[in-house]
Amino acid sequence: MLKLIGAVIVLLSATMAGFYMGRQLNQRTLQIRGLLLALQLLETEILYGATPLKQAFDKLGRRLPPELGRIFNTASENLASPNGQSTQSSIQAAIDRHWSGTAMKPSEKEVLMSLGYVLGNSDREDQKKHLQLAMSHLRSLETEARDEQGRYERMYRSLGFLSGLLVVILMF
Amino acid sequence: MNEIDSILPQALRRVLSALPIHIRENVEEIRLRQNLPVEIRFGQQNHFLTEAGQITTNFRLGYVFREELSGQLLNQISQHSLYALEEELKRGYITIVGGHRIGISGKVVMERGEVKGIRDITSFNIRIAKEKRGVAKPVLSYLYERGRILNTLIISPPQCGKTTLLRDMARSISYGNECSSSRKVAIVDERSELAGCLNGVPQRDVGPRTDVLDACPKAVGMMMMIRSMSPDVIIVDEIGRPEDSEAIWEAIHAGVSVICSAHGIDLADISRRPGLGKLIQQGAFQRYIVMGRSRGVGTIHGIYDERYNLMQKPLDQSRNQPPDKPQTQMSQKEQLPC
Numbered sequence: 001m002l003k004l005i006g007a008v009i010v011l012l013s014a015t016m017a018g019f020y021m022g023r024q025l026n027q028r029t030l031q032i033r034g035l036l037l038a039l040q041l042l043e044t045e046i047l048y049g050a051t052p053l054k055q056a057f058d059k060l061g062r063r064l065p066p067e068l069g070r071i072f073n074t075a076s077e078n079l080a081s082p083n084g085q086s087t088q089s090s091i092q093a094a095i096d097r098h099w100s101g102t103a104m105k106p107s108e109k110e111v112l113m114s115l116g117y118v119l120g121n122s123d124r125e126d127q128k129k130h131l132q133l134a135m136s137h138l139r140s141l142e143t144e145a146r147d148e149q150g151r152y153e154r155m156y157r158s159l160g161f162l163s164g165l166l167v168v169i170l171m172f
Numbered sequence: 173m174n175e176i177d178s179i180l181p182q183a184l185r186r187v188l189s190a191l192p193i194h195i196r197e198n199v200e201e202i203r204l205r206q207n208l209p210v211e212i213r214f215g216q217q218n219h220f221l222t223e224a225g226q227i228t229t230n231f232r233l234g235y236v237f238r239e240e241l242s243g244q245l246l247n248q249i250s251q252h253s254l255y256a257l258e259e260e261l262k263r264g265y266i267t268i269v270g271g272h273r274i275g276i277s278g279k280v281v282m283e284r285g286e287v288k289g290i291r292d293i294t295s296f297n298i299r300i301a302k303e304k305r306g307v308a309k310p311v312l313s314y315l316y317e318r319g320r321i322l323n324t325l326i327i328s329p330p331q332c333g334k335t336t337l338l339r340d341m342a343r344s345i346s347y348g349n350e351c352s353s354s355r356k357v358a359i360v361d362e363r364s365e366l367a368g369c370l371n372g373v374p375q376r377d378v379g380p381r382t383d384v385l386d387a388c389p390k391a392v393g394m395m396m397m398i399r400s401m402s403p404d405v406i407i408v409d410e411i412g413r414p415e416d417s418e419a420i421w422e423a424i425h426a427g428v429s430v431i432c433s434a435h436g437i438d439l440a441d442i443s444r445r446p447g448l449g450k451l452i453q454q455g456a457f458q459r460y461i462v463m464g465r466s467r468g469v470g471t472i473h474g475i476y477d478e479r480y481n482l483m484q485k486p487l488d489q490s491r492n493q494p495p496d497k498p499q500t501q502m503s504q505k506e507q508l509p510c
Contacts, residue, residue: 050258052251079252084181084244087252123289124255 007171011164018160025149025156027103032142034068035108036135039115043131046124053087053120054079070098091116111137173199175270176298181244184210187235190225199300206242206294209234246293249274259387261289271301271368271375301368303376307333307470308340309349314459314475314483315341315431316351321405323424323456326433327442328463333470334433335409337463339366339376341431342407346379357382358403360393366409391415398426405429417451424456438462438473439480 038060045056057076061069071094078090085093095112111134118130173196177185187210188196201213209231210221219227220234228234249266250257260266265275278293315322328334348354361367361384367374369386378384383401385393390408397406406423408416411432423430436442439460443449451457460476475483 046253046255050253050256052253052256054251054253082178082182084247086243087247090252120250120252121254123258127255 003171007168010167010171011161014164014167015157015161018157018163021160022153022156024103025145025153028105029142029145029149031065031068031102031104032108032138032145034064035104035112036138036142038064038068038072039131039135039138043128043135046127046131050124067098067101070101071095074098087120088116091119108138108141111141173197173300175268176202176272176300179245179248179268181241181248184235184237184241184245187221187223187225191221191227195227200302201300202296202298204237204242204245204296204298206237206239208237210237242294242296245296258289262287264290267364267368267370267375269370269375271370273299273301273365273368275299301376304333304336304470305340305343305377307337308344311337311461311472311475312341312344312349313351314461315345317458319352321345321352321355321429321431322458323420323429324431324459324461325442325452325457326431326461326463327436327438328433329437329465330435331469332463332465334463335365336470337461338407338409338431338433339378342366342382343377343379345405346382354379354381355404356402358397358401358406359384360388360390360397360406360408361386362388362390362393363409366407391419394419394423394430398423398428403428405431408432410434412445412447414447417447417456420451420456421454430456437464439476 041060041063042056045051045059049056051059054076057072057079061073061076063069064072074097075091075094078085078094079087081090092113095109095116099109115130115134119127122130177188180188184204188202191199191212195212195214198214199212200215203211203213205211211234212219212221212227219229220231222228222233223235246254249268254261257266261276264277265273267273275295275297276290276293277295278290281288281291315324326334326337342357342359345352345355346357357379359366359378359382361369364387366376367378367382367384367386368376369384372384372386374382374384383397383403385397388396390411391413394406394408397403406428408430409432411417411420411434420430420432434442434445434448436445436448439452439462443452455478458478460480462473462476464471464473466473477483
């Protein structure tokens with residue numbers, strides 16, 4: 001009896017782990033897409049509205065899903081703090097703090113971090129170039145993420161269940 | 173001063189807060205140059221600032237404005253967004269909350285022979301705006317004739333309180349005063365000095381019935397205001413170009429009074445200037461106010477009528493406004509909306 005319960009638990013958790021990993025792949029694609037949208041919005045704010053970064057980040061924080069919005073909300077708070085933090089460290093600290101809450105990989109973080117070096121410290125034309133560059137990077141990462149998702153999402157799910165089954169069979 | 177404090181880097185704020193209160197309250201300018209000592213100007217004197225918040229004339233003892241501080245200051249001024257200041261960087265100064273002005277210089281970037289902006293900003297000149305209410309009081313009674321505001325030209329060399337007088341006139345006319353009820357005022361503020369606008373909102377009190385066209389070329393702006401805002405009086409600073417004269421005539425013929433100022437020493441001097449001289453000969457103005465600084469900033473040397481007769485002997489403004497004592501409180505009381 002105890003063995004049976006154990007087997008069920010092992011099987012269940014292995015299946016769930018598989019599903020979780022599959023979901024991460026799915027989330028990664030969605031979040032990169034969200035990030036692309038965010039940068040597009042930011043570009044509009046900067047180019048046409050000349051909105052200061054803080055206000056622009058506030059808007060982004062409200063419009064994006066929470067795991068991405070948090071990054072921009074914190075960045076906006078950091079920018080407003082009176083202790084003279086530089087623009088770059090305000091943005092990068094916010095990314096560092098909330099990155100673990102997202103499903104994205106280090107390559108996406110790299111793109112955002114490098115954007116953090118230049119945001120706000122040049123004229124509009126230049127900002128546009130940097131944002132375009134970041135967006136094209138993200139687009140290629142998005143295709144990559146989608147490929148990976150198509151290839152591995154199913155596999156992770158079935159692999160989870162099957163590996164659980166394997167452990168159960170070995171146990172019996 | 174509080175508005176200034178909020179943009180200064182912490183280190184600098186600490187030094188400034190250690191200044192004796194009588195200096196702190198009267199600071200007119202804070203001049204910051206990268207890697208050089210901080211200079212402050214108060215009551216016509218220039219001094220360097222030591223780290224302990226004392227003033228000194230020896231620049232070697234001065235508190236040095238380091239590069240990282242200049243970066244922090246720029247971030248605070250621009251709210252971390254230089255791209256939002258493109259126009260301001262082209263003009264070379266930034267207006268902040270409270271109407272204070274920050275002049276900047278550094279390395280200029282050119283594009284097609286025009287200044288595109290300033291990069292590597294290394295010098296800041298923070299000019300603290302002070303409201304001087306009531307300076308227009310002695311001249312107000314000369315501005316009206318049978319309820320009409322007369323076209324007036326203020327003549328003065330630079331730095332004699334011309335803009336301050338104009339602003340106070342705008343305010344007094346807009347609020348209404350002893351001589352007349354309140355009128356609609358339009359200000360065309362090409363250099364953002366009269367109203368000190370931030371995002372189009374006047375940071376100085378220019379009165380409740382005043383419309384401001386900020387950063388607009390005077391001649392065009394005057395025409396726009398006549399057409400769109402139907403003012404009783406248009407106030408502009410520093411006229412002198414030929415197209416300004418044309419716009420002034422347009423305004424006068426449209427039944428709008430004009431109060432403006434021009435650089436010059438006296439009437440004879442200004443009549444010799446090509447554009448303005450013609451305007452004066454044609455009799456555009458009914459009143460001329462000549463200013464100087466013989467008895468401190470804002471001395472009125474004389475008020476003349478349209479036939480250039482002296483109506484008022486030199487007005488000693490220092491009698492009711494001693495330059496060494498801030499009198500804002502008292503004059504504020506006098507200047508409450510009638």
